[in-house]
Amino acid sequence: MSASTALQGRTALVTGATSGIGKAVARSLAGQGATIVLHGRDRARGGTLVKEMAAEGGAARFLSADLTDAEDTLRLAAEAGDVDILVSSAGLYEFAPTSATDAAGFDWQVAVNTRAPFLLVGALAPGMVRRGHGSIMLIGSSAARRPAPVGAAYGASKAGAEILTRYWATEFGPSGVRVNTVSPGPVHTEGTAAMLGEHTALLERTNARGRAGDPTEIADIVSFLVSPASSYVNGSILFADGGELSTLPA
Known part of the structure; x- marks a missing residue:
């Protein structure tokens, strides 16, 4: 972990923190000195991650919650307590027509993808407002702006999160709470590997970089956007997708 102390004294709740982008974000924020509240569905994986982060010098605790259940989502917010940073990374997708x-x-x-962050922000942002500072970060998706023959429901759910970012930036910004989204393109995670199976190599041909991203690359962006270094960034949707491929005329 980095020796940076940019987030020393801050507490961050990271949903979907036991795998993929969420896990990379949790480790990155801990590396900057934040105390992490890890959320996930698997208690065993959560406990293992807490131990791993402690061995690396990070401070973390784990809370399990089912984000498909509104009451359980609100319980998560209550048990997390006062947080300075909320990173909504948990996501579900079904790429079906x-x-x-x-x-x-x-x-x-x-x-x-949409209701859980809405409920968490509704429960946690007022405390940030009272304290006069806070940062809310949503993990979006390029599916919100790049239509495909499958996955319309997923794309719609992520587009909803993007518009919420702009509303919340307007609602909470004057009180010192910033809200931003990073919108990744294809990223190598356990989820994408399970979904694509032997076709995972297709991810390498979807953008101008000629490769899929790594979770740590998204985590670095999140770490910047929740830190004091980005204090004038609010209501932004940052595309982290390797760049769009250009189609040359025939």
């Missing part, structure tokens, strides 16, 4: 997505599938994705 519209005709194969039923109401339960739609609601499942919206509950975690």
